[in-house]
Amino acid sequence: MPAIHAAKPRRAVIVAGVRTPFVRAFGDFLKLDAIGLGVAATRALLAQTELAHQHIDAIVWGGVILPSGAPNVGREIALDMGLPPSVEAMTVSRACASGLQAITLAAAAIERGEADVVIAGGGDSTSNAEVKVGQRLVHALAPLALGKKLGPKEALQVLSQLTPISEILPRKPEIAERSTGELMGEACERMAERNGITREAQDAFAVESHHKAAAAIASGVLDDELAAVETAGGPVYADGLVRPDTSVEKLAKLRPVFAKGGTLTAGNSSPLTDGAGAVLLMSEEAAKALGYTPLAAFRSWSYVGVDPADQLLIGPALSMPQALERAGMTLADMDLVEIHEAFAAQVLCVTQALASGAFAKARLGRDQAVGEVDPQKLNRWGGSLALGHPFAATGARMVTTAARALVREDAQTAVLGICAAGGLGAAAVLERV
Amino acid sequence: MADFLINLSKNPTAKGLLGKVGVPLPVPLRRADGPWAERPLEGRVVVVGGAAGALLHPAIATTLGRAGARATLVGQDEAASAYAEAAEAWGRPLTHIDAAPDDLRADAIVFDGTGMAGMADLRALYDFLQPLVRRVQKCGRVVVIGLDPEEQTTPGAAAAHAALDGFVRSLGKELGRKGATVNRLLVRDGAEARVEPALRWLLSDRSAFVDLQTLPLSAGEPTDGAPFTRPLDGKTALVTGAARGIGAATARRLADEGAKVMILDRPDDLDAAASLARELGGVPLGLDITDADAGPRLAAAIAEHLGGLDVLVHNAGVTRDKTLGRMDPDRWDLTIAVNLSAVLDLTAHLDQAGALRDGGRVVLLSSIAGLAGNAGQTNYAASKAGLVGALGKLAPALGQRGVTVNAIAPGFIETRMTAAIPAAIREVGRRLSALSQGGLPRDIADAVTFLASPGAAGVQGAVLRVCGGSFIGA
Numbered sequence: 001m002p003a004i005h006a007a008k009p010r011r012a013v014i015v016a017g018v019r020t021p022f023v024r025a026f027g028d029f030l031k032l033d034a035i036g037l038g039v040a041a042t043r044a045l046l047a048q049t050e051l052a053h054q055h056i057d058a059i060v061w062g063g064v065i066l067p068s069g070a071p072n073v074g075r076e077i078a079l080d081m082g083l084p085p086s087v088e089a090m091t092v093s094r095a096c097a098s099g100l101q102a103i104t105l106a107a108a109a110i111e112r113g114e115a116d117v118v119i120a121g122g123g124d125s126t127s128n129a130e131v132k133v134g135q136r137l138v139h140a141l142a143p144l145a146l147g148k149k150l151g152p153k154e155a156l157q158v159l160s161q162l163t164p165i166s167e168i169l170p171r172k173p174e175i176a177e178r179s180t181g182e183l184m185g186e187a188c189e190r191m192a193e194r195n196g197i198t199r200e201a202q203d204a205f206a207v208e209s210h211h212k213a214a215a216a217i218a219s220g221v222l223d224d225e226l227a228a229v230e231t232a233g234g235p236v237y238a239d240g241l242v243r244p245d246t247s248v249e250k251l252a253k254l255r256p257v258f259a260k261g262g263t264l265t266a267g268n269s270s271p272l273t274d275g276a277g278a279v280l281l282m283s284e285e286a287a288k289a290l291g292y293t294p295l296a297a298f299r300s301w302s303y304v305g306v307d308p309a310d311q312l313l314i315g316p317a318l319s320m321p322q323a324l325e326r327a328g329m330t331l332a333d334m335d336l337v338e339i340h341e342a343f344a345a346q347v348l349c350v351t352q353a354l355a356s357g358a359f360a361k362a363r364l365g366r367d368q369a370v371g372e373v374d375p376q377k378l379n380r381w382g383g384s385l386a387l388g389h390p391f392a393a394t395g396a397r398m399v400t401t402a403a404r405a406l407v408r409e410d411a412q413t414a415v416l417g418i419c420a421a422g423g424l425g426a427a428a429v430l431e432r433v
Numbered sequence: 434m435a436d437f438l439i440n441l442s443k444n445p446t447a448k449g450l451l452g453k454v455g456v457p458l459p460v461p462l463r464r465a466d467g468p469w470a471e472r473p474l475e476g477r478v479v480v481v482g483g484a485a486g487a488l489l490h491p492a493i494a495t496t497l498g499r500a501g502a503r504a505t506l507v508g509q510d511e512a513a514s515a516y517a518e519a520a521e522a523w524g525r526p527l528t529h530i531d532a533a534p535d536d537l538r539a540d541a542i543v544f545d546g547t548g549m550a551g552m553a554d555l556r557a558l559y560d561f562l563q564p565l566v567r568r569v570q571k572c573g574r575v576v577v578i579g580l581d582p583e584e585q586t587t588p589g590a591a592a593a594h595a596a597l598d599g600f601v602r603s604l605g606k607e608l609g610r611k612g613a614t615v616n617r618l619l620v621r622d623g624a625e626a627r628v629e630p631a632l633r634w635l636l637s638d639r640s641a642f643v644d645l646q647t648l649p650l651s652a653g654e655p656t657d658g659a660p661f662t663r664p665l666d667g668k669t670a671l672v673t674g675a676a677r678g679i680g681a682a683t684a685r686r687l688a689d690e691g692a693k694v695m696i697l698d699r700p701d702d703l704d705a706a707a708s709l710a711r712e713l714g715g716v717p718l719g720l721d722i723t724d725a726d727a728g729p730r731l732a733a734a735i736a737e738h739l740g741g742l743d744v745l746v747h748n749a750g751v752t753r754d755k756t757l758g759r760m761d762p763d764r765w766d767l768t769i770a771v772n773l774s775a776v777l778d779l780t781a782h783l784d785q786a787g788a789l790r791d792g793g794r795v796v797l798l799s800s801i802a803g804l805a806g807n808a809g810q811t812n813y814a815a816s817k818a819g820l821v822g823a824l825g826k827l828a829p830a831l832g833q834r835g836v837t838v839n840a841i842a843p844g845f846i847e848t849r850m851t852a853a854i855p856a857a858i859r860e861v862g863r864r865l866s867a868l869s870q871g872g873l874p875r876d877i878a879d880a881v882t883f884l885a886s887p888g889a890a891g892v893q894g895a896v897l898r899v900c901g902g903s904f905i906g907a
Contacts (some may be wrong), residue, residue, distance in 0.1 A: 307471055310524075352521075353521075358521040
């Protein structure tokens, strides 16, 4: 058993990371729910690392669309895989930053001496989002739920509460802010307009993402990060959304989807995706004892809140500087920069804010801008626009890609930034171990 | 209290007649509900201009950016970078133009006249505002910013800055029919870093009934860091006469912004006070403020229930109207006692007892009756004018420890008190203002809340009329 509240601060290290291919929603992974996808990723992780089940202390999992009957997806993964019952598990939800949140929680637990070996990651099955019937129906059927027998009088009473029918029919799930009622795309459209991000700039950025992802896949550098998943229709090996042949001319033909005369299209917005990713974290001592070579470690992380009614997705422009400050480093010190591409416009708003002295002064209380993000360092192996965004899997994907890249490229530092619904921002600084 | 004109105007014949006679139909004012918002000017187009040498563009740019407004700068090229920076910082598009296009709709207009050095500079005011006046939207705002004429060194400069007062009063009377207000922000030497909260308030929907006024800002510490939401979190307040009317509305607004409020009223009204206190999480107190021991009892109650007092609002007041020839001594004595003596005695006592905290706020409720007079109100007007006189001494004295003392002079406000006025006189009272309507108790409450806030530290010794641009009085 690990020592609780160890006197010396321990470091948690990233040992390995693997993900399922990311495929279009309602596609190849239709029959795999969030738990099934999580099992696929975790199984692949254990196969790749050949880690014996007995060494696993816990699973910390992230999910946005949680199965209402079994919201602790992490625990269900452990049980489905037949891991020892002692493998405790929790599931965390922080919108698109759920995966990173799960991983940093695992790292924190290891640092505190609460665990030595933790599997952390996340996944989402957009295809299996539950469709909710109006709550009036649930309330009207309460007598049934409570086991009461319905005579004709009670039945009529129940029926009378089922009107107007519009209030009990299922509602189409939408990615919208509960507090403002605004679709995320609409909020981003407003951000693009306010910050002067043109359609051309967004399309060009999206094309870059696709080309970089395609090149990465073609060169094989991402091979070790992906594991094939068995489905009823056969094994799925590859990410299904990348378009190597896309171009600004092709994207220019798409119509705006969130506002008349707007700039956001399906081409420059991240698509609905299914997938999962898992990362193996250990204490440095445990990694050594079990014979694993760590890839990287967290130097810092940061979670911030911004007003969702103002600029919903600007969070990373605050969380990235905070993570850098906590790490005692600057943006210029970073060898790699990974920013989750919810929308091309969102990334461009964030990089614009990071480069702005006025933003730094007014919003961060600093004298100087955080810095210009070097395009050569940004999302070098593609981003969410091309690879897809199974909400909680994205954090796991970014940590895996960054950690592996630090070793492969012989680099030292990487900063990650993720925006999230609800007006949240997340960031982390990784360093080579 | 139904607005008679609104009802009349539903009758086409009457409406036509009213139009012929030139009686304007009032525009319903746009007022913000609930607590102060993060971005009270979200999406509003604010057109900004100024005279050469304008000093406050960085403050104006920050105010507009932070409040969510879309700034449109006309001319003033030297100031463009300040607005560009604010646009970058807050994610707002900046429009910088030489002249306003025909289809420009201005939700608000700000003129920075702080650079004016002589009378020739006044022309900039005309050049900027003349083309824009037609574009002001219903319930819009015009804020003209100038320096203190008394601090100028030449007659020409003093004239230019004093001219803004007459300009504002006249333009306000022209724009009142749109429900739009026109006010002046007077920035004294050393008050430049105290502009943002005042400008933000004047441009917001919280100053809907403030019209034709000058809000002066005095020198002192910058108001940087003053909160724009929940400004009274952790603060305590006392409102006298708070069981109903303007006092109750004031207590509600102060509580909305986070204050713990003591609701004071006569022992007869303790039920109403207690029920309001329950609603607001405050403390009721039944006390006759003219009692000899009111001061000590109040200080003790504050010590017991609030710890100390940050905001003191003297709202309690009575009228005992009679022409002087028919006024018996009791009417005179009671009115002076409640409206004037009690206010001064309690303030002095709380100050000496150490109950009023440093950096606190005292707000006196005067009245335009006190400034202009009314037949039958020699006692009332004397008491309300007396408050203004006392203000001149209280402000410097309490200002030594950061306490601001100001007076609000309500105009015609729809309350129980004004409902008792004979109908014809009441109608006239309502209409004799630029906005052509009576105000609501919440208009006074909004003004008190602003004065009570940390951001209003620059307002000291001022008499702020909240009167909809009343024609009565100077």
